[in-house]
Amino acid sequence: MEDEQSFSDICGGRLSLQRRYYSPTCREFCISCPRLSLRSLTAVTCTVWLAAYGLFTLFENSMILSAAIFITLLGLLGYLHFVKIDQESLLIIDSLGIQMTSSYASGKESTTFFEMGQVKDVVINEAIYMQKVIYYLCILLKDPVEPHRISQVVPVFQSAKPRLDCLIEVYRSCQEVLAHQKATPASA
Amino acid sequence: MVLKAFFPTCCAAADSGLLVGRWVPEQSSAVVLAVVHFPFIPVQVKALLAQVHQASQVGVAVLGTWCHRRQEAEESLDHFLEGLGAIFFHEPWLQLCRERGSKFWSCKATRRQGPGRPGAPCEDQVMLVFYDQRKVLLSQLHPPAALPDRPAGDAAAGAGGLAAVFDTVARSEVLFRSDRFDEGPVRLSHWQSEGVEASILAELAKRASGPVCLLLSSLLSLVSAASTCRLLRLWPLPFLWSKLSTCGQLRHRLEQLALVFSTQKAENPTQLMRKANVLISVLLDVALGLALLSWLHRKDRIGQLAEALVPVADRVAEELQHLLQWLMGAPAGLKMNRALDQVLGRFFLYHLHLWISYIHLMSPFIERILWHVGLSACLGLTVALSILSDIIALLTFHIYCFYVYGARLYCLKICGLSSLWRLFRGKKWNVLRQRVDSCSYDLDQLRLLVVAVQGLIHVLVDLINSLPLYSLGLRLCRPYRLAAGVKFRVLEHEAGRPLRLLMQINPLPYGRVVHAYRLPSCGCHPTHSWGSLCRKLFFGELIYPWRQRGDKQD
Numbered sequence: 001m002e003d004e005q006s007f008s009d010i011c012g013g014r015l016s017l018q019r020r021y022y023s024p025t026c027r028e029f030c031i032s033c034p035r036l037s038l039r040s041l042t043a044v045t046c047t048v049w050l051a052a053y054g055l056f057t058l059f060e061n062s063m064i065l066s067a068a069i070f071i072t073l074l075g076l077l078g079y080l081h082f083v084k085i086d087q088e089s090l091l092i093i094d095s096l097g098i099q100m101t102s103s104y105a106s107g108k109e110s111t112t113f114f115e116m117g118q119v120k121d122v123v124i125n126e127a128i129y130m131q132k133v134i135y136y137l138c139i140l141l142k143d144p145v146e147p148h149r150i151s152q153v154v155p156v157f158q159s160a161k162p163r164l165d166c167l168i169e170v171y172r173s174c175q176e177v178l179a180h181q182k183a184t185p186a187s188a
Numbered sequence: 189m190v191l192k193a194f195f196p197t198c199c200a201a202a203d204s205g206l207l208v209g210r211w212v213p214e215q216s217s218a219v220v221l222a223v224v225h226f227p228f229i230p231v232q233v234k235a236l237l238a239q240v241h242q243a244s245q246v247g248v249a250v251l252g253t254w255c256h257r258r259q260e261a262e263e264s265l266d267h268f269l270e271g272l273g274a275i276f277f278h279e280p281w282l283q284l285c286r287e288r289g290s291k292f293w294s295c296k297a298t299r300r301q302g303p304g305r306p307g308a309p310c311e312d313q314v315m316l317v318f319y320d321q322r323k324v325l326l327s328q329l330h331p332p333a334a335l336p337d338r339p340a341g342d343a344a345a346g347a348g349g350l351a352a353v354f355d356t357v358a359r360s361e362v363l364f365r366s367d368r369f370d371e372g373p374v375r376l377s378h379w380q381s382e383g384v385e386a387s388i389l390a391e392l393a394k395r396a397s398g399p400v401c402l403l404l405s406s407l408l409s410l411v412s413a414a415s416t417c418r419l420l421r422l423w424p425l426p427f428l429w430s431k432l433s434t435c436g437q438l439r440h441r442l443e444q445l446a447l448v449f450s451t452q453k454a455e456n457p458t459q460l461m462r463k464a465n466v467l468i469s470v471l472l473d474v475a476l477g478l479a480l481l482s483w484l485h486r487k488d489r490i491g492q493l494a495e496a497l498v499p500v501a502d503r504v505a506e507e508l509q510h511l512l513q514w515l516m517g518a519p520a521g522l523k524m525n526r527a528l529d530q531v532l533g534r535f536f537l538y539h540l541h542l543w544i545s546y547i548h549l550m551s552p553f554i555e556r557i558l559w560h561v562g563l564s565a566c567l568g569l570t571v572a573l574s575i576l577s578d579i580i581a582l583l584t585f586h587i588y589c590f591y592v593y594g595a596r597l598y599c600l601k602i603c604g605l606s607s608l609w610r611l612f613r614g615k616k617w618n619v620l621r622q623r624v625d626s627c628s629y630d631l632d633q634l635r636l637l638v639v640a641v642q643g644l645i646h647v648l649v650d651l652i653n654s655l656p657l658y659s660l661g662l663r664l665c666r667p668y669r670l671a672a673g674v675k676f677r678v679l680e681h682e683a684g685r686p687l688r689l690l691m692q693i694n695p696l697p698y699g700r701v702v703h704a705y706r707l708p709s710c711g712c713h714p715t716h717s718w719g720s721l722c723r724k725l726f727f728g729e730l731i732y733p734w735r736q737r738g739d740k741q742d
Contacts, residue, residue: 022678022681022687023681023687025190025313025315025687026315026678026687028678091676091678093315093676093687093689094190095189095190095192095216095315096192096315096317096676096689099675099676101675111675111694112673112694113673113674113675113676113694115349115350117349181189184189184190
């Protein structure tokens with residue numbers, strides 16, 4: 001079962017949340033961030049090339065122009081491969097664990113998986129970010145040896161930064177799966 | 189809890205039979221290792237499992253049945269398979285079934301004794317996780333950094349279910365040794381059943397490594413014995429050996445080679461990786477050194493270098509003489525009384541004169557010396573760089589002497605000034621403060637340049653020494669060998685059917701590879717960071733460029 005809804009992020013940009021219910025114990029949430037806009041790309045390229053041309057008229061060295069082109073290309077490739085995240089997804093599987101995937105614009109995917117034994121809870125936290133107060137979803141991890149201490153707090157959807165309405169949807173579904181997992185503890 | 193069945197992808201096309209593997213009750217997961225095909229004799233199957241259990245300490249048992257239907261409605265096969273549940277008793281009994289050509293499976297896990305209802309059988313929900321047996325066998329899981337208040341040995345035991353899966357597959361290598369061409373009593377299907385993997389080169393290398401290691405380790409022990417002989421212990425030779433970075437680098441290399449060629453087998457994968465890293469690093473070093481050697485000895489570059497050395501030395505001496513003349517005069521200068529200025533200036537000029545005469549005396553022999561020193565590059569690029577660093581240190585020794593005299597005087601001045609400052613603090617502006625010596629900065633600039641060059645050389649040597657090249661190469665070419673964890677992908681799903689997941693290996697990021705397998709450096713680099721260096725220069729504390737880490741402080 002799949003459905004798609006449109007939300008907005010903390011800066012007002014448009015996000016789309018895709019929910020897939022594979023089974024009562026396995027759910028996936030994908031948030032797609034807005035793509036790289038042609039306008040900003042053109043603006044940055046023009047600025048860099050104008051600056052390079054200014055330096056060229058000052059120093060009369062054509063290496064500056066080729067260097068500027070090289071830098072723009074490398075910068076764009078580096079940005080697409082290391083910085084620009086297109087889609088972030090959260091896969092929660094009862095009795096296995098929670099998996100977070102970020103897909104970059106160049107196609108690279110970076111995945112982190114937390115086993116269910118390590119996961120204590122999924123909560124929505126409040127934080128002060130610059131001049132705003134924002135909400136973010138995070139996974140609380142515990143150490144299996146000391147189950148009462150929280151060893152790590154892992155924020156989810158860090159680059160998409162959706163607003164509270166989107167987070168509440170994801171939170172509710174995660175809590176259903178976690179409640180199901182807590183209701184049927186491991187058999188001896 | 190949902191029952192997780194880890195099924196190898198290689199067995200998905202196998203014929204019907206029995207599922208053999210390990211049951212992990214804490215995680216409620218069944219790790220299927222192989223499929224036993226018909227016809228078999230139950231006694232022989234049990235004997236094989238007992239054998240595997242003894243050899244590998246893994247609790248292998250028959251977990252259930254696997255049915256791969258070729259035609260529609262094979263009822264007799266179903267009854268037969270159910271009957272097997274009576275012969276091989278296991279709780280819970282797993283029944284996996286797949287239709288030929290269909291992507292969807294059906295799974296059942298039955299327990300004879302349900303919780304709270306003795307006597308009545310109950311069914312568990314099953315989740316299928318496919319895994320690549322070969323990759324999981326060869327992979328090494330790297331858990332995130334262990335907590336500081338727990339000993340590292342606990343990490344493997346306390347880790348989650350996935351570490352148990354990796355551990356089970358890795359330790360059951362004994363089960364995978366037979367393939368379908370063997371004439372054994374039991375026919376198995378696993379990742380090696382089409383033919384056991386082996387490489388001729390690897391086998392030959394294994395056979396040859398024994399005698400080669402023995403020979404090389406005896407040679408190395410001879411060399412280290414020779415270096416500790418009585419002749420070389422006469423003072424001042426040990427003092428010299430400890431100060432030169434070349435000797436330190438050579439000693440470090442000797443230790444590393446002794447480690448690589450030792451006849452002891454590596455105890456755990458970390459030691460094996462370290463040996464491999466050291467070997468590849470030494471080989472690369474020697475290759476780069478040989479390349480440098482061939483470049484130097486081509487087109488008479490050594491002769492050109494030797495010819496350029498004397499004019500450069502003359503030029504430096506001339507500049508230093510100008511500087512000293514300027515220092516002896518007014519208004520800037522050594523700023524002590526006139527007679528003392530003249531004495532110090534003349535003292536330094538005499539040093540310079542001695543040094544220049546020495547260089548001119550040595551000039552006919554420089555080319556020979558450089559040629560022989562250049563030959564040392566075949567021991568490795570790091571050795572050549574260390575020698576270069578030592579030569580720079582020796583050639584600029586006179587500048588170091590000037591620096592020491594100047595720095596000591598400057599330090600005395602600063603101490604005097606600071607005590608006066610404490611006396612006059614808060615009262616009125618102190619005219620004395622304007623008497624800040626500027627001469628020390630000029631000497632310091634030259635000293636700073638030399639120290640910076642030496643520092644760069646040491647950083648390069650350190651980099652070549654400590655980079656784990658074998659691990660990085662492994663991460664690049666066989667990323668599944670170094671695993672940071674796993675990732676799951678949900679396969680096509682139909683409502684009412686069990687959930688199917690594909691488990692893949694998540695490779696370790698490059699930063700963590702370097703951090704985990706970095707080789708210990710020999711400590712032949714300066715003890716200061718750039719910040720402490722600047723601080724020492726400003727306050728006039730002496731900088732000792734040859735002090736190693738761990739030496740007693742002054």
